[in-house]
Amino acid sequence: xxxxxLSNPLLSSLIVLSGLALLFGGILGFAGLRFRVxxxxxxxxxxxxxxxxQCGQCGYPGCRPYAEAVVNQGVSPGLCPGGGQSTTKSIAxxxxxxxxxxxxxxxxxxxxxxxxxxxxxxxxxxxxRACPSDAIVGANKQLHTVLSTECTGCGLCIASCxxxxxxxxxxxxxxxxxxxxxxxxxxxxxxxxxxxxxQGA
Amino acid sequence: xxxxxxxxxxxxxxxxHKLLSSETPISVLPFPNRLILPVSQHIGTPAHPxxxxxxxxxxxxxxxxxxxxxxxxxxxxTSGSVTNISSHPVPHASNLDALCITIEPDGEHRELERxxxxxxxxxxxxxxxxxxxxxxxxxxxxxxFPTELKLNPRGAVKIHTLIINGAECEPYITADDRLxxxxxxxxxxxxxxxxxxxxxxxxxxxxxxxxxxxxIAALRQAAQGTPVEIVELPTKYPSGGExxxxxIICGEQLPLGKLPADLGILVQNITTTGAIYRAVTHGKPVFxxxxxxxxxxxxxxxxxxxxxxxxxxxxxxTIGYRPDDTARLVMGGPMMGFTISDTRVPIIKTSNCxxxxxxxxxxxxxxxxxxxxxxxxxxxxxxxLLPQQLYWYARGHNHEQLQQHHLMDCIECGxxxxxxxxxxxxxxxxxxxxxxLRAAEEERLLMERAxxxxxxxxxxxxxxxxxxxxxxxxxxxxxxxxxxxxxxxADQS
Numbered sequence: 244x245x246x247x248x249l250s251n252p253l254l255s256s257l258i259v260l261s262g263l264a265l266l267f268g269g270i271l272g273f274a275g276l277r278f279r280v281x282x283x284x285x286x287x288x289x290x291x292x293x294x295x296x297q298c299g300q301c302g303y304p305g306c307r308p309y310a311e312a313v314v315n316q317g318v319s320p321g322l323c324p325g326g327g328q329s330t331t332k333s334i335a336x337x338x339x340x341x342x343x344x345x346x347x348x349x350x351x352x353x354x355x356x357x358x359x360x361x362x363x364x365x366x367x368x369x370x371x372r373a374c375p376s377d378a379i380v381g382a383n384k385q386l387h388t389v390l391s392t393e394c395t396g397c398g399l400c401i402a403s404c405x406x407x408x409x410x411x412x413x414x415x416x417x418x419x420x421x422x423x424x425x426x427x428x429x430x431x432x433x434x435x436x437x438x439x440x441x442q443g444a
Numbered sequence: 445x446x447x448x449x450x451x452x453x454x455x456x457x458x459x460x461h462k463l464l465s466s467e468t469p470i471s472v473l474p475f476p477n478r479l480i481l482p483v484s485q486h487i488g489t490p491a492h493p494x495x496x497x498x499x500x501x502x503x504x505x506x507x508x509x510x511x512x513x514x515x516x517x518x519x520x521x522t523s524g525s526v527t528n529i530s531s532h533p534v535p536h537a538s539n540l541d542a543l544c545i546t547i548e549p550d551g552e553h554r555e556l557e558r559x560x561x562x563x564x565x566x567x568x569x570x571x572x573x574x575x576x577x578x579x580x581x582x583x584x585x586x587x588x589f590p591t592e593l594k595l596n597p598r599g600a601v602k603i604h605t606l607i608i609n610g611a612e613c614e615p616y617i618t619a620d621d622r623l624x625x626x627x628x629x630x631x632x633x634x635x636x637x638x639x640x641x642x643x644x645x646x647x648x649x650x651x652x653x654x655x656x657x658x659x660i661a662a663l664r665q666a667a668q669g670t671p672v673e674i675v676e677l678p679t680k681y682p683s684g685g686e687x688x689x690x691x692i693i694c695g696e697q698l699p700l701g702k703l704p705a706d707l708g709i710l711v712q713n714i715t716t717t718g719a720i721y722r723a724v725t726h727g728k729p730v731f732x733x734x735x736x737x738x739x740x741x742x743x744x745x746x747x748x749x750x751x752x753x754x755x756x757x758x759x760x761x762t763i764g765y766r767p768d769d770t771a772r773l774v775m776g777g778p779m780m781g782f783t784i785s786d787t788r789v790p791i792i793k794t795s796n797c798x799x800x801x802x803x804x805x806x807x808x809x810x811x812x813x814x815x816x817x818x819x820x821x822x823x824x825x826x827x828x829l830l831p832q833q834l835y836w837y838a839r840g841h842n843h844e845q846l847q848q849h850h851l852m853d854c855i856e857c858g859x860x861x862x863x864x865x866x867x868x869x870x871x872x873x874x875x876x877x878x879x880x881l882r883a884a885e886e887e888r889l890l891m892e893r894a895x896x897x898x899x900x901x902x903x904x905x906x907x908x909x910x911x912x913x914x915x916x917x918x919x920x921x922x923x924x925x926x927x928x929x930x931x932x933x934a935d936q937s
């Protein structure tokens with residue numbers, strides 16, 4: 244019987260191959276259960292790049308929903324004003340997307356921080372409750388102020404203000420400390436040098 | 445006797461133009477009618493003004509005190525009254541304004557008596573360091589790093605080599621050269637003070653480029669019988685850079701992110717060393733410095749002892765400035781200095797040179813041609829970087845590649861731009877790219893802090909919520925039961 248099976252080339256190869264298929268199928272099935280990844284790892288990675296201020300300015304209810312939208316629906320990575328240019332760039336690099344230029348997609352060209360006009364503040368503490376990164380100090384019926392080095396510029400405080408007059412977003416002033424060189428003006432590279440001149444031009 | 449020196453990679457030999465200003469003795473500039481003293485003349489937190497408007501101040505009086513550990517005080521350079529405390533143009537590549545204190549001199553130069561420490565070897569080191577700090581000594585070669593912080597032992601490594609930097613490799617500048625010729629004894633005593641502060645390192649070297657034979661002779665004479673050894677360096681730009689000097693003398697390359705002190709080496713500028721001597725033995729703060737004024741746009745180029753805060757326009761006017769002949773006004777050397785557009789900027793601790801260059805000396809930059817990858821820049825780079833490669837990454841703002849190609853190691857010496865056959869302003873690209881990298885890093889840190897603060901806030905809110913819940917439960921519980929409330933809640937929580 245054994246001899247018969249092995250001597251038949253068709254049967255023997257069938258048995259060996261299906262045996263192998265069963266074995267590898269089993270291994271894959273086991274690995275699929277054993278090393279299961281909860282959720283989409285890509286969403287997780289995008290989520291860690293986001294500032295986690297849950298400010299909702301991207302139009303999604305929080306950082307994670309926005310991360311899901313970017314990964315699953317290909318929404319622009321440039322909608323996070325709190326994260327700024329660097330966050331946009333790192334998300335775009337991670338997902339191989341085009342880096343949106345500043346402007347319409349919500350990235351301000353210069354960093355903005357909240358500023359409280361102290362002559363108008365009457366100490367309602369609404370902005371303090373709204374600030375996701377604890378960058379506003381003060382108490383009820385006391386003057387508030389913004390820790391400008393900690394403000395991410397998410398703008399949640401603006402929306403929360405009762406008076407709508409005492410708090411505003413201001414661009415960070417450029418001083419000798421944070422100034423840096425700008426690139427030289429684009430070179431007037433004479434492209435004609437590299438290409439043959441058009442006839443008669 | 446002669447020390448074995450290593451030669452650095454790259455470097456250039458630009459025309460020196462030093463004879464324009466090196467052969468006339470240092471002369472003292474007459475008092476200007478106002479002095480503008482920026483509160484930030486060093487690297488670190490700006491000083492905090494402590495004088496009021498209209499207040500009369502004496503020379504050497506503190507007018508702005510250090511704000512925290514990484515800061516230095518500012519002193520009045522002469523006696524007079526404070527007329528203004530406001531924003532004023534300062535000597536900075538950005539041409540921005542910063543907070544300055546304006547003093548109108550009374551012309552009498554009444555000095556505040558300050559005590560020096562005689563016989564410094566018998567004094568505790570702490571009081572010497574305190575003197576250096578209180579006198580507001582910062583690196584006067586250009587960087588402006590607080591000297592006391594540099595001298596304070598931080599790591600476990602003992603300093604084995606002290607290098608006093610008198611290389612002065614930039615063209616035109618001769619301030620250090622003149623100072624070494626005329627004040628060699630002060631510099632040698634300053635070196636001896638540093639020697640004592642650093643527990644007598646094995647090597648105490650005074651490095652001077654061999655294009656200054658008179659300075660070398662004067663120093664040799666002054667250093668007789670002292671542990672100070674004079675080292676002659678072959679003339680090459682930029683051998684006066686800190687990293688280059690260490691490589692030439694010690695044969696070691698300074699790794700990125702390490703300080704010379706980590707290798708047991710300390711480098712001090714020659715002018716700073718002289719200032720240390722005056723601070724320790726006379727208790728005098730830096731109130732004046734020697735500035736080279738040179739170029740084809742001035743009638744009497746030379747070296748001038750200038751009160752700190754003197755506006756550049758006063759300096760230029762006094763020595764015969766011809767604005768029509770001047771194409772470009774530069775502060776610092778022609779290689780690493782910056783163009784100033786406003787002549788109201790003052791001379792500060794770090795200003796060593798003002799150049800009024802004619803159109804011949806500083807021709808307008810020619811239009812850049814495409815990079816042909818000739819590799820001249822890579823041969824000239826003293827840090828052995830690949831400028832031709834960095835150039836493309838800088839143009840493409842490719843931060844990852846810029847970092848991998850060690851952009852942050854660039855010392856901005858300008859050798860690449862100088863040697864570029866296509867007139868590409870390479871160092872300009874690198875300066876801006878370095879700024880971009882720093883800004884990106886800062887933003888990353890801000891985001892990281894924001895994330896931590898957000899997590900801490902959530903944790904705090906949850907704890908508060910839990911506490912409230914517990915309280916509510918405890919209030920509800922005791923009503924139906926006969927049990928006392930307190931132990932019950934304790935169990936609950």
